[in-house]
Every structure is written in C-alpha cells, then in structure tokens.
Amino acid sequence: MSTRHxxxxxxxxxxxxxxxxxxxxxxxxxxxxxxxxxxxPEWEDLRKAADGIKRHTVTHxxxxxxxxxxxxxxxxxxxxxxxxxxxxxxxVLDILRSHAVKKVVKSKSMLTEECHLNxxxxxxxxxxxxxxLGERILQMMHLxxxxxxxxxxxxxxxxxxxxxxxxxPGTSESDDPTYLTHVAxxxxxxxxxxxGAGMTGANFGIAATGEVVVCTNEGNxxxxxxxxxxxxxxxxxxxxxxxxxxxxxxxxxxARCGTGQETTxxxxxxxxxxxxxxxxxxxxxxxxxxxxxxxxxxxxLKCMRCGACMNTCPVYRRSSGYSYxxxxxxxxxxxxxxxxxxxxxxxxxxxxxxCCSCDNVCPVKVDLSTQIYRWRxxxxxxxxxDPMKKFxxxxxxxxxxxxxxxxxxxxxAKAVNWMPKCLVNSKLNPWAYGxxxxxxxxxxxxxxxxxxxx
Amino acid sequence: MNKMSAREQILNALRGNTRERYxxxxxxxxSPIVYDDPVGQFIKKATTTAGAKLLEMEAGxxxxxLVLLAYPEAKIxxxxxKGVTAQLNPDTVETAQELASVDVGVIExxxxxxxxxxxxxxxxxxxxxxCFASEYLVILLHKHDIVNNMHEAYARIEASDKxxxxxxxxxxxxxxxxxxxIESALVYGAQAARGVTVVLINN
Amino acid sequence: xxxxxxxPCYVDALYPEVGVQTxxxxxxxxxxxxxxxxxxxxxxxxxxxxxxxxSVPLAEKYDQLFRDxxxxxxxxxxxxxxxxxxxxxxxxxxDPQHECMASKKTVDVVEFLHDILKVDSLPAKxxxxxxxxxxxxxxxxxxxxxxxxxxxxxxxxxxDLLSLVEGITVVEPERPDExxxxxxxxxxxxxxxxxxxxxxxxxxxxxxxxDYITGPDSSCLMHMEGVAKKLGLEIKFVHVVxxxxxxx
Numbered sequence: 001m002s003t004r005h006x007x008x009x010x011x012x013x014x015x016x017x018x019x020x021x022x023x024x025x026x027x028x029x030x031x032x033x034x035x036x037x038x039x040x041p042e043w044e045d046l047r048k049a050a051d052g053i054k055r056h057t058v059t060h061x062x063x064x065x066x067x068x069x070x071x072x073x074x075x076x077x078x079x080x081x082x083x084x085x086x087x088x089x090x091x092v093l094d095i096l097r098s099h100a101v102k103k104v105v106k107s108k109s110m111l112t113e114e115c116h117l118n119x120x121x122x123x124x125x126x127x128x129x130x131x132x133l134g135e136r137i138l139q140m141m142h143l144x145x146x147x148x149x150x151x152x153x154x155x156x157x158x159x160x161x162x163x164x165x166x167x168x169p170g171t172s173e174s175d176d177p178t179y180l181t182h183v184a185x186x187x188x189x190x191x192x193x194x195x196g197a198g199m200t201g202a203n204f205g206i207a208a209t210g211e212v213v214v215c216t217n218e219g220n221x222x223x224x225x226x227x228x229x230x231x232x233x234x235x236x237x238x239x240x241x242x243x244x245x246x247x248x249x250x251x252x253x254x255a256r257c258g259t260g261q262e263t264t265x266x267x268x269x270x271x272x273x274x275x276x277x278x279x280x281x282x283x284x285x286x287x288x289x290x291x292x293x294x295x296x297x298x299x300x301l302k303c304m305r306c307g308a309c310m311n312t313c314p315v316y317r318r319s320s321g322y323s324y325x326x327x328x329x330x331x332x333x334x335x336x337x338x339x340x341x342x343x344x345x346x347x348x349x350x351x352x353x354x355c356c357s358c359d360n361v362c363p364v365k366v367d368l369s370t371q372i373y374r375w376r377x378x379x380x381x382x383x384x385x386d387p388m389k390k391f392x393x394x395x396x397x398x399x400x401x402x403x404x405x406x407x408x409x410x411x412x413a414k415a416v417n418w419m420p421k422c423l424v425n426s427k428l429n430p431w432a433y434g435x436x437x438x439x440x441x442x443x444x445x446x447x448x449x450x451x452x453x454x
Numbered sequence: 455m456n457k458m459s460a461r462e463q464i465l466n467a468l469r470g471n472t473r474e475r476y477x478x479x480x481x482x483x484x485s486p487i488v489y490d491d492p493v494g495q496f497i498k499k500a501t502t503t504a505g506a507k508l509l510e511m512e513a514g515x516x517x518x519x520l521v522l523l524a525y526p527e528a529k530i531x532x533x534x535x536k537g538v539t540a541q542l543n544p545d546t547v548e549t550a551q552e553l554a555s556v557d558v559g560v561i562e563x564x565x566x567x568x569x570x571x572x573x574x575x576x577x578x579x580x581x582x583x584x585c586f587a588s589e590y591l592v593i594l595l596h597k598h599d600i601v602n603n604m605h606e607a608y609a610r611i612e613a614s615d616k617x618x619x620x621x622x623x624x625x626x627x628x629x630x631x632x633x634x635x636i637e638s639a640l641v642y643g644a645q646a647a648r649g650v651t652v653v654l655i656n657n
Numbered sequence: 658x659x660x661x662x663x664x665p666c667y668v669d670a671l672y673p674e675v676g677v678q679t680x681x682x683x684x685x686x687x688x689x690x691x692x693x694x695x696x697x698x699x700x701x702x703x704x705x706x707x708x709x710x711x712s713v714p715l716a717e718k719y720d721q722l723f724r725d726x727x728x729x730x731x732x733x734x735x736x737x738x739x740x741x742x743x744x745x746x747x748x749x750x751x752d753p754q755h756e757c758m759a760s761k762k763t764v765d766v767v768e769f770l771h772d773i774l775k776v777d778s779l780p781a782k783x784x785x786x787x788x789x790x791x792x793x794x795x796x797x798x799x800x801x802x803x804x805x806x807x808x809x810x811x812x813x814x815x816x817d818l819l820s821l822v823e824g825i826t827v828v829e830p831e832r833p834d835e836x837x838x839x840x841x842x843x844x845x846x847x848x849x850x851x852x853x854x855x856x857x858x859x860x861x862x863x864x865x866x867x868d869y870i871t872g873p874d875s876s877c878l879m880h881m882e883g884v885a886k887k888l889g890l891e892i893k894f895v896h897v898v899x900x901x902x903x904x905x
Contacts (some may be wrong), residue, residue, distance in 0.1 A: 001841075001846050002846065003550070003846065003847075005847070006846055006847045006848070006849065006850070009847065009849055009850045010848070010849035010850075011745075013853055019853065023857070025637075025638055027832070028638065033637075034601070034805060034806065037806070037807070037808045038808050039821045040487060040808065041466070041485075041487060041806035041808075042484050042485055042486055042487065044808055045483060045484045045485070046484060046807065048483075049479055049481055049483070049484055049495055052476070052478070052479030053478065053479060053841035055476040056475075056476045056477060056478045056479065059466045059472050059473075059474065059476050060472075060475060060639055061472070062465045062468040062469045062472070065464075065465065065468070066465070075622055076622070081460040081461040081464055081716070082460055083460040083463050083464055087460055106598030111544065114522040114558070118463070131645065133633045133635040133636070133644055134633075134635035135706050150634075150635065150638075151635075152635055152636075153635070153637070153638060154900050156637065157637050160636055161705035177637055177639035177641055178639070178641045180636055181633055181635075181636060181641040181644055182641075182643065183645070184583040184644075184749055185534065185643060185645060188645060189554065189645075192587075193551050193554055209618075211545070211618075211622075216713065217631070217632045217633060217634075217644070217646045218631050218632065218644035218646065219586050219631040219632050219644065219646025220644070220645045220646075222582075222585070222586040222625065222646060223583075223586050223587065223645050223646060225579070225822060226550055226582045226583040226585070226586050226587070227550045227551060227583055227587070230523075237464065237468075242478065242585050243612075244608040244611065244612040245481050245608065245609075245612075248603075248604045248605040248607070248608040248609075249481065249605075250482070251604050251608075251626075252569075252603070259634075261503070261625070262499070262503060262569060262570035262571075262628075263567075263570035263572050263604075264628075265504075265627065265628050265629055265630070265631060265632055266625055266626070266628075266631075266646070266648075267572065267625060267626040268624075268625040268626075268628060269618075269623065269624045269625065270622070270623055271624075272618075272622025272623070273622070274621075274623070275580050275581075275621065282742035283464070283762035285460075285463075285464045285467070289464055289467035289468045289471055290467065290471065292467075292468060292471040292472060293470070293472075293473070295473065298473075300583075311511070311723070312806065314835055314836045314838065314854050315847065315854075317535050318850050318853045318854060318857075319850055323465075334762055344793070349506050349707075350846050351847065351850075352840075352843070352844070352848055353793070353836050353839065353840030353843045353847075353851070354705055354793070354794075354840055354841075354843070355797070355835075355836035355840070356793055356794070356797040356798065357797070357804075357806060357834075357835075357836070359797070359799070360797060360804045360806035360807055361806045367596060373704070373705070375707075376705070376706065376707030377704075377707055377709050377710070378707075379707050380707060380708065385707055385708075386846065389674050389706045389707065389708075389842055389846065392706070392707065393702070393703040393706050393707075393711055394708070394711060396698070396702055396703055396711075397703055397708070397711035397714075397715070399697070400666065400697035400698040400700070400712075400715055401696045401697075401714050401715065401718075403694070403696070406666075406697050415548075418620040426619045429881070430808060430845035430846075430848050431845055431851065433848040433849075434844070434848055434849075434851060434852030434883070434884055434887060435844075435880070435883025435884055435886070435887050435889045436883050436886035437883075438671055438879060438882070438883060440670065440671060440822050441671070441672075441674075442674055444669045444674060445664045445668065445669045445672055445677065445687070446664070446669055446694070447673075448673055448676075448677065449692055449694070450694070454676075454680055454681075
C-alpha cells in the first residue's frame with residue numbers, strides 16, 4: 001500500500017535532520033503569516049472579499065479578458081493568445097527572434113515552468129537567465145523548484161557556495177548568505193545589462209486599466225524590465241481581476257499569506273511599454289478554460305499562487321516538494337496536477353491527512369481538502385485505486401452494512417479476523433511500521449449493552 | 455497558426471464552460487485599518503519591517519545636504535528632481551545601462567502607505583532604471599501624502615489623472631530590495647537598491 | 658430530550674469504556690439516552706480511502722436509525738463531523754429530495770455538553786496535568802475551538818469543559834492544532850509521513866510536562882498511543898469524556 005509520493009517521502013524522511021529543518025523552515029513562514037492575519041482586524045473580511053472577487057471574475061472571464069485586451073491595446077501593448085503550451089512557447093520564440101534577442105532575463109513565473117518555456121527557448125539557441133535568486137540557484141544547480149514562492153529553501157548554504165565557486169569566477173570560500181547573495185547580485189547585474197529582453201509573469205492583470213501587476217521582494221522583475229527594452233509578460237488567463245478596488249484587496253493578502261510580510265518590497269504596475277520599448281502580453285489558457293467547466297474543481301482557478309497552503313500542510317512540510325510528482329507541490333499542487341493529467345499525477349492524492357488546515361489559510365478560500373477527497377473518490381474508476389485499500393474498504397462496507405455479522409465479528413474475533421492476514425502479520429502490516437499493535441478489550445460496547453452491563 | 459483562432463477558441467471555451475455566475479461582492483463591507491497617527495505608523499513600518507532609513511526635512515533644509523547626510527560616500531548621484539545636484543539625469547541618459555554605476559538615485563514618491571511603508575513611485579523619468587539599478591535610493595515624500603492603507607492608496611491613484619499619462623509605469627516600493635532565498639536568512643540588496651532613505655517633507 | 662447515542666465502530670471495538678462513560682455522563686446530567694443496536698459505522702474510513710460509494714448505504718441506514726431523536730451524540734469528533742459534513746451530499750446524490758435529519762442533529766459529545774446542555778459544573782475530579790489534543794475535524798469542521806489559522810476570537814470548548822474538573826491542570830502543546838497524522842488509511846498508505854507527524858505531535862505534547870494527552874477523538878489518541886509505544890515514549894492517554902465523567 002504505497003504511492004510514489006509515499007515512497008519518495010519515506011526516503012526523504014530517512015535524513016531526520018534535513019526533514020526537521022524543512023518542517024521548521026516552512027512552519028516558520030506559516031507562523032509569520034499567522035501574525036499578519038492576527039494583526040489585521042479585517043482579515044476574514046479580506047478573505048471573503050478575495051473569494052468573492054475571484055468567483056465573480058472567473059465566472060465572467062471571457063468578458064473581462066475582452067475588456068483587458070481592449071484596454072491593453074489602447075495602452076500600446078501587444079496582446080497574444082495561446083491555447084496551449086506549444087502555442088505559447090512558439091509565440092515567445094517568435095517575438096524574441098523578430099527582435100534578434102540572444103539572451104533573456106526572466107523573473108519567476110510558474111506559468112513558464114508549467115509550459116517548459118526555458119527548455120523550449122534553450123533548444124532554439126536562446127540563453128535564458130532566471131533572475132530570482134532562488135530560481136537562479138536552482139538553474140545553476142540544474143534542480144527543479146520545490147516550492148512555488150521559496151523555490152530553493154531546501155538547498156543548504158554550503159551547496160550554494162560550492163555551486164557559485166564552480167560557476168562564478170572569484171567567489172571566495174565563504175558560505176555566508178549575505179556574501180553569497182551579493183555575489184549573485186553582481187553576477188546578475190551583468191546579465192541585466194546584456195539581455196535583449198526581460199520576461200515576467202503577472203501576479204494580477206487588471207481589466208479596467210489593461211495593465212499587469214508584478215510583485216517581488218528582490219526587484220528582479222523591475223531590473224529585468226527597466227534595462228532591456230523588450231518586455232514579455234506571460235499570464236494565465238485566471239490572473240485577471242476587475243479593477244483597482246479589487247487590487248487593493250489582493251495586494252494586502254498576497255505577501256501576508258505568502259511570506260508573512262505586510263507587502264512585497266515592489267508592487268509594480270506595467271501599463272504600457274517603456275519609452276522606445278515594446279511590451280507584449282501573452283494570455284495563456286493551457287487547460288484553464290476546461291477547469292472552469294468542472295463542477296468539483298473549478299475553484300482552483302481562484303488560486304493566486306501565494307504558497308500558504310504548502311507552508312501549513314503537515315504533509316508537505318515533512319515530505320518536501322520533490323516527493324510530489326507534479327511541479328507544484330502541496331494541497332494546491334495535488335489538485336492542479338490531477339487537473340493537468342489524472343493518469344500521470346494521481347500518486348499525489350495520497351499526500352493529505354484531510355486535516356483541512358489549507359482551507360483555513362487560503363486567502364481566496366479554495367476548498368482544497370474537499371477537492372482532494374473528491375479526487376480520491378475518482379481513483380477507482382480511473383483504475384488507480386490501491387488494491388489493498390479497495391479490499392479493506394469493501395470488507396468494511398460489507399461488515400458495516402450487515403450489523404449482525406459486524407457485531408458478531410467483533411465479539412468472536414476481536415476485529416483482527418476481518419482484517420486481511422497480511423495486515424496482521426507484523427512484517428507486512430503497514431500499521432505496525434509506526435505503531436505498536438493495539439490491544440482489543442474483551443467486550444465491545446455493543447456486547448456490554450446487550451449484556452446490560454452499562 | 456492563426457492568432458485570432460486561439461483567441462476565439464479560448465473565449466468560446468470559457469463561455470461554454472461557465473456554469474453558475476457570481477456577482478461582484480460589495481467591497482464597502484471591508485472596514486480597513488486606520489491609524490490615529492498615520493505618519494507615525496508610516497515611520498514605524500518604514501524603519502522596522504521595511505528596513506528603510508528616515509529623515510525629516512524642515513523648511514530651509516536642502517535635499518542635497520540630506521542626501522549627503524544619508525550617503526556621505528556617494529560619488530555618482532542620478533536624479534531629475536528639480537533642485538537636486540546630480541551627475542546623471544535619467545531623462546537625458548542615452549541608455550538605461552548608463553545608470554548601472556549610480557550610487558544614489560533621488561526620486562519622488564507621491565503616496566505613502568502607513569500600513570506597510572509602501573511609497574507610490576509613478577514613473578516621472580525617461581529611464582525608470584534609476585529606481586532599481588541605483589545602489590541606494592532616496593525617496594522624497596510629503597507628509598500630507600501619507601494614507602492609512604492600500605485601499606486609500608489605490609483609490610487616490612484611480613482618482614488622479616496625473617499617473618500613467620506620459621510614462622505607463624508606477625511602482626510601490628517598501629524599503630530596500632530583500633531576499634531570504636538562502637536558508638531564510640534575510641539579506642538586503644538582492645538585485646535592486648541595497649538601502650533606501652525616505653525623506654519626509656514637512657509642510 | 659431524547660438522545661440517540663452513536664458509538665462509532667472503532668470506539669465500539671477498541672474503546673468501549675469511552676462509550677460507557679459517555680452514557681453515564683449523559684444520564685447523570687438527566688438526559689434520556691437510547692442506543693440503537695443496529696448502528697455500525699459512519700462510513701468515514703471508506704470515504705477517506707476513496708470508496709464513498711460503498712459507504713452510502715451506511716449513511717442511509719444512519720439516517721433511518723437516528724432521524725427521530727432530538728440529538729444524536731457521538732464521543733468522536735471526526736465521526737460526528739463526517740456525518741454532518743458528508744452524509745447530506747451522499748444521500749442527496751441518490752435522492753435529491755431527501756432531507757438528512759439525523760445529520761443535522763448529530764453532535765460531538767463536547768458540543769452537546771457545551772452548546773446544548775450548557776454544562777457549568779461537574780462533580781469530576783482529575784488531579785493531573787493534561788495536554789489537550791485539538792483534533793483536526795473537531796477544530797476545523799465542528800468548531801470545537803478557534804482554528805489557529807483564522808483571525809476570529811479565541812475559544813476552546815474542550816478546555817472550557819475540562820476547566821470544570823477539580824484538581825486538573827490543562828495545557829496545550831506548541832502548534833496546538835497541527836495534525837497528528839492519523840487520517841484513517843492515510844496512516845498506512847503514507848506510513849512514514851504519518852509516523853513523523855505522530856512522533857512530532859507526541860513530543861510537543863510530552864514537552865508540556867503533562868501526565869496525559871486528552872482529546873475528543875479516540876482515533877487520534879489510538880494513533881498517537883501506537884506511535885508512543887512503538888518509540889518508547891512515556892505518556893498516558895485519556896478521552897475527554899473519561900475525565901469529565903471521572904467518579905461517576
């Protein structure tokens with residue numbers, strides 16, 4: 001009885017020190033987020049409003065996209081539409097080629113990860129430089145992100161120091177984070193100066209004004225777009241919000257939920273190209289319009305990728321991003337993975353104890369744990385249910401549907417008899433992996449009641 | 455591949471897949487936090503969590519002197535603010551790259567936000583790189599431009615026709631560039647300004 | 658007031674004493690208590706494992722058995738939550754017109770004592786230090802305490818009730834409502850993560866210096882007790898009801 005997630009997690013937990021550090025790091029972010037939530041008397045009203053705004057926007061998305069496009073075009077922005085990742089990658093490549101760009105600086109964008117943009121560009125001879133420090137570290141180390149907001153927190157300073165010493169000439173022996181950050185600063189400065197284009201994601205698109213908003217702490221999105229003259233924005237169509245009044249709600253929630261800060265250092269509003277420059281926005285669907293039609297799971301479209309559900313998830317914190325088979329881990333990743341490809345990512349559905357903590361941190365109230373529960377109900381018909389779980393569930397259902405047999409079974413055989421043999425045999429018994437077997441009392445409640453001993 | 459076809463395809467799919475529609479919620483139900491002393495709250499947030507320095511400018515003070523006071527080592531100053539002595543002017547440099555060597559950029563903020571020490575910086579110069587590529591940043595802000603929270607700030611931006619006219623960019627900046635990407639250790643000066651000084655102008 | 662006593666399957670088999678004490682406590686408070694003998698399980702083990710369809714007949718049976726009582730009281734927060742949150746949808750899936758009466762009337766024993774009977778004194782004595790285990794479904798589905806994630810006024814119905822007991826010292830662990838890692842079949846399918854969650858939780862309870870861990874959910878207690886014994890960690894376990902009924 002295991003999944004790829006549970007197997008990877010078991011392996012990950014072999015190193016207790018690493019695992020504890022991971023748990024502590026991300027619970028620390030959760031605690032910072034809690035302080036933010038408790039500091040604002042209007043916190044729950046903000047969540048309610050954010051949920052309402054997103055519900056409204058995603059259920060009027062076609063209209064808002066048209067409004068957004070019209071306003072963006074008025075602002076002098078080129079707007080492109082991509083139905084899937086292939087179209088998206090082709091559009092980016094086309095824009096870059098038509099400007100004879102060789103090197104691109106990029107700020108963090110989960111959408112580009114989703115579409116495998118970097119691989120596509122590199123295959124076509126472009127040099128792509130990630131500029132978020134965490135993303136740059138991962139790029140240099142050839143690793144994938146293990147969290148959507150703090151993608152490299154699982155990497156230790158010594159590993160980063162070694163990587164920099166190998167790849168950035170002049171890096172000294174120190175592994176001090178301040179020193180290493182400044183090494184990266186100088187290294188990236190050079191990239192900003194040389195790049196022919198800057199790419200960003202979009203935290204929000206504002207329909208009423210035709211602009212995008214990008215939030216960072218490092219200022220790398222701003223560096224990427226204030227030196228190169230070509231700015232390409234990649235934006236999932238669900239990132240739209242109606243107007244500035246909505247923007248205020250989300251600006252206040254995003255950083256508080258994501259990193260436990262009152263604000264990101266930079267909240268940058270791009271409403272058109274720079275003087276003498278060009279700005280392109282690519283609106284990407286890649287499955288989102290289909291999710292809207294899914295009665296059980298459409299609410300994932302409300303997600304603004306703050307990462308709060310990962311930080312609070314007791315399973316994520318103890319298994320790390322790499323135990324999940326989809327590139328977005330944690331509660332939202334379990335759901336988005338299933339929506340991407342059920343046959344490929346069903347292994348992550350086990351990674352939930354249904355504690356419901358994620359539902360309560362989510363700033364837009366996505367019903368994350370209920371959705372995971374619903375996916376579990378689908379696994380059997382998809383042919384991905386665990387045979388042992390199915391066997392046990394059927395046995396239980398049979399017994400519980402036949403009260404006579406059930407009470408008889410408990411009385412005579414102390415429940416152990418209705419468990420499959422291999423579960424009782426301690427070597428194969430997964431319960432015995434972490435537990436001492438419980439002792440069954442002589443009488444069940446039912447029997448005591450019947451014998452009038454209560 | 456036809457550009458219009460993707461557009462139609464997406465919009466049609468969205469229209470076809472929309473089931474129940476929800477109304478826009480009434481945002482006036484939120485009572486955002488307000489402060490007895492918004493300026494005091496701004497100063498507190500700017501100098502603690504945001505990690506900025508703060509100077510108050512009284513009648514008769516010169517900006518040049520305050521810049522020197524904040525960053526005595528600075529050699530190259532860039533600004534297009536009237537009355538500031540600068541070696542580089544972001545309006546007249548040929549390329550943004552020229553601003554890479556700037557020690558201190560001096561820029562004007564239009565709105566300060568007490569809840570989070572954000573300062574709204576509308577782009578008022580040809581090369582906005584001065585706001586990000588400068589090693590250190592001095593932001594001038596009038597005390598009477600400080601509001602309580604982001605709702606008030608966005609309402610002001612929306613109500614004004616000053617912004618986004620000539621240049622189509624504006625940003626909220628709250629203190630120096632930061633990262634905690636290496637083992638959660640907080641470091642200032644990740645990519646953009648290593649330090650920020652907000653000069654509060656008394657009226 | 659007539660109350661139907663729901664003794665969930667694992668309480669029945671493993672913790673009959675919890676059922677007995679619930680019965681005694683309710684009777685001592687003047688409540689008329691009935692135990693429908695044909696009851697079995699709420700269906701949660703199958704539902705959480707992904708086989709809700711197998712447990713729908715259980716939800717229907719539950720509704721038939723319990724719909725005419727004034728309240729249905731269960732000494733198990735998670736089972737009460739499952740009945741309240743999931744049963745109506747399951748039954749409506751088959752019969753959209755069906756009104757799930759029993760589901761509406763089902764409460765955990767802590768809720769019943771705190772919100773319905775509004776108990777404000779108890780004769781119980783328990784001269785020990787107890788660390789409260791705020792089980793997930795109790796906190797986040799039934800609202801037995803304010804979830805730490807939310808900015809709402811702080812409350813804890815379990816602690817309110819325990820405070821009525823003479824001689825008791827009540828504490829909460831660090832991370833007072835983090836999951837212990839049981840989660841039904843989660844604990845066997847994700848056995849390594851479940852064990853780690855359980856041992857982390859236990860250590861936080863133990864470091865309060867408590868003699869006992871207590872909670873409204875025997876399933877969490879069963880999991881933690883199994884982990885504690887496996888790892889050789891010293892602490893005792895007691896259901897909230899067993900404390901509230903001490904001496905009856």
